[in-house]
Amino acid sequence: DGGITQSPKYLFRKEGQNVTLSCEQNLNHDAMYWYRQDPGQGLRLIYYSQIVNDFQKGDIAEGYSVSREKKESFPLTVTSAQKNPTAFYLCASSIGVEQPQHFGDGTRLSIL
Amino acid sequence: EDQVTQSPEALRLQEGESSSLNCSYTVSGLRGLFWYRQDPGKGPEFLFTLYSAGEEKEKERLKATLTKKESFLHITAPKPEDSATYLCAVRPNTGGFKTIFGAGTRLFVKA
Numbered sequence: 510d511g512g513i514t515q516s517p518k519y520l521f522r523k524e525g526q527n528v529t530l531s532c533e534q535n536l537n538h539d540a541m542y543w544y545r546q547d548p549g550q551g552l553r554l555i556y557y558s559q560i561v562n563d564f565q566k567g568d569i570a571e572g573y574s575v576s577r578e579k580k581e582s583f584p585l586t587v588t589s590a591q592k593n594p595t596a597f598y599l600c601a602s603s604i605g606v607e608q609p610q611h612f613g614d615g616t617r618l619s620i621l
Numbered sequence: 622e623d624q625v626t627q628s629p630e631a632l633r634l635q636e637g638e639s640s641s642l643n644c645s646y647t648v649s650g651l652r653g654l655f656w657y658r659q660d661p662g663k664g665p666e667f668l669f670t671l672y673s674a675g676e677e678k679e680k681e682r683l684k685a686t687l688t689k690k691e692s693f694l695h696i697t698a699p700k701p702e703d704s705a706t707y708l709c710a711v712r713p714n715t716g717g718f719k720t721i722f723g724a725g726t727r728l729f730v731k732a
Contacts, residue, residue, distance in 0.1 A: 549724055551722035552722040559718065
C-alpha cells in the first residue's frame with residue numbers, strides 16, 4: 510500500500526545534539542512538508558519542498574534544516590539551535606498545491 | 622491576518638446524538654478547505670476537500686458544508702469509533718503552499 514513512513518516513532522535528544530527525523534513516501538507525490546504539532550495549537554509549517562533539490566522555509570524554520578535529494582525522501586534535522594524541540598512532528602505529501610495533504614504517523618521528540 | 626478558528630474545543634456526545642463542529646476562517650481568498658480526522662498518537666487522516674460556498678461532501682455519518690465564512694462538519698448518529706480530534710485547514714489564495722490549520726475539536730462519543 511502507498512503511504513508515508515516516518516521514523517522513529519519516539520526520539521530523545523540530549524543537550525547540544527542534532528537529531529534527524531526520517532520521512533519516506535511511495536505515493537509519487539512531488540510536494541512534501543514538515544509540520545510541528547503542540548498541544549492546543551494548530552499544525553505549524555516548518556519547511557516544504559515542491560520538487561527535488563528545492564525547499565522553502567515555513568513559518569517556524571529557525572533551528573531546523575531539511576534536504577530533498579530524492580523525490581521519496583524529505584528528512585528533517587532538529588539542530589541544537591532549536592531551544593524548544595519537544596513536540597509531535599508530522600511529515601506530509603501532496604500531488605500539488607490544490608490537493609489535500611496526506612500525513613505520516615508522526616515522530617514524538619522529547620528532551621533528555 | 623489569515624486565521625482559522627474551530628469550535629467547540631471539545632464535544633461530548635452520547636451514541637446516536639447528532640451534532641455539528643464549526644470551522645470559521647478569515648483568509649484573503651479561499652483556494653480550498655480541508656477536514657481531517659486525527660486519532661491519538663497518529664497523523665491526520667484526510668476526510669474532505671471543499672472549494673466553493675454551497676458545496677457539500679458526505680462520507681458515512683459525516684457531512685461537510687461550506688459558506689463564505691465558515692464550514693460545518695455534521696455528525697449524524699455518531700458511534701464511539703467516531704471519537705477523535707477533527708482538524709480544519711484552509712489554503713488561502715495567496716499563492717504557494719501555505720495551509721493554515723485550526724487547533725481542532727476533540728470529539729468524545731460515549732456508548
